[in-house]
Amino acid sequence: MLGLPDVSIWLAYVLSIGGAVLCVIYGIVHWNKD
């Protein structure tokens, strides 16, 4: 669990990175869409 025993902190850590990854995926999928 990334060394983070508290679920709410683990979730914040994962969602921060996950949110940035989501932005990358959105950008790639919609690269040529308007």
Add this chain to the structure above:
Amino acid sequence: MIYIIVSLSLYAVIMAVLSFIGYRKTKSTSDYLLAGREIHPIIMAVSYGATFISTSAIVGFGGAAGQFGMGLLWLTVLNILVGVLIAFIVFGKKTREIGHKLGTNTMPELLSQRFDSRFMQGYAGLLIFLFMPIYASAVLKGIVDYVAKYTGANFDVILIVLSVLSAVFVIMGGLKGIMFADAFNGAIMFAGMAFLIIYTYSLLGGVNEAHEALTRLPDMSGVKEQTDGLVKGGFSGWTSMPKMGTPVWWNIVSTLVAGVGIGVLAQPQLSVKFMTVKSGRELNRAVLSGGIFILFMTGVAFTVGALSNVSFYNETGEIAIKAAGANDAIIPSFIKMFLPDWFGGIFLVVLMAAGISTLNALVHSMGTALGRDFLKQSLKLKTNTVKLTRIAMGIGLVISAILTWLSGKLDVSMAIIAIGTSLFYGLCAATFLPTYIAALFIKKFPKKAALASMISGSAISLFWLFFVQEKTAGSLQICKMLFGTTSIVKGTALNTFSMVDAIVIALPLSVITGMIAWAIIGNVRESEPAGVLNSAG
């Protein structure tokens, strides 16, 4: 010292060159106000991020994470999901589309053209011009404080030099110069923060090991005595959330949800960036780099701030806040003690870049708010827009510099930087957000309801900021002069309200006022001029 002088000189030269290129490429009013509406999506995303993230976001909030722990990462989650994904995809596309359709150059202009109200543009422009200097002075103070601490130079001298540099960059280069400089500033910020997180994790033996060491820290010898005060406030370790409902919990959650999380959607200096790209496709592409950029700014600052406790404890036996002496000193002290010497000079430039990029955008917005929105469009002055905007930028910057100088004389224990930032974010959210949403998405929303929401939102939040919310009313001093107290509800049955952020009260009331006015007035009829957007809104 040699590292600092070399890095700062190089930085100043490159900034001057970029501003000059912006000046040479600026041919029209639209170039000066909107960078010609043809900015590359990556430059737009980095410029948005560099404007959003100021020195205080890195040093101030990073220091807060050093004190309160990794719970602040929820702010990074909000920054990415609301500040990038929702802002770009939901608000950005519609703002760009309507802005292009109506040919608007600023956020107040977009609102006033959409609702066909010259008064609205003047009112919004004047409000931005009057209160943005408080935010700008907080940003400016963040840079000056840090440079003064790091180089030992005089506060007033640095303030004057930085203000003059910013004036030259912005007044000469317009938005084109600013956005070129932002891309450069953003690249420096990204590289500096990426190095910082990699170095910090490797210093502590890896990601898992670093987090585990931080989790164990509250049980180490001598730590309990140091965290006594924090634990009474609800603190329960740097890798767990504080106890719900305690002062520390409220501090984190209200800062999160109230100030920065929602306020970001209605910032005039940020929403103008959406109008600088030529189609919705560019905004899709901008999302790609926007999310990563914000992760590497606030995500890194919060993680390093919290992890610094382990390094400080291993080296000195003290936790970060005790070893550094103050909240704002945690990140600078950590860099000075644990990172290579050469990185100190680089990090100073990273913080300069963060502050200057935000300051430039604010000076540009203050200039367009007074010059374009109030004087040119609302009062119909004959002078041309660029000239009026340049004069207004100069005035806005001088006011901000004077406020910064005054705040340097105030009691240092007041978190003036964080207060100045959240004050402006809250005021903008209550004043503009309901009308901005209506302008973009509710075709039938009437002009008078929009005006009612804007005026009530600004009046209620100003009353709350100046007289009720102790954090702001105390440092703005007007309540004390009139009533001899730091908050008019202090010591009364309503004492709890003195801790509540203005946005929590003013934004819902602004929405309710707009809805009641809409119910009374009814929908816009097709024949009325306010239906200017029947095809687009």
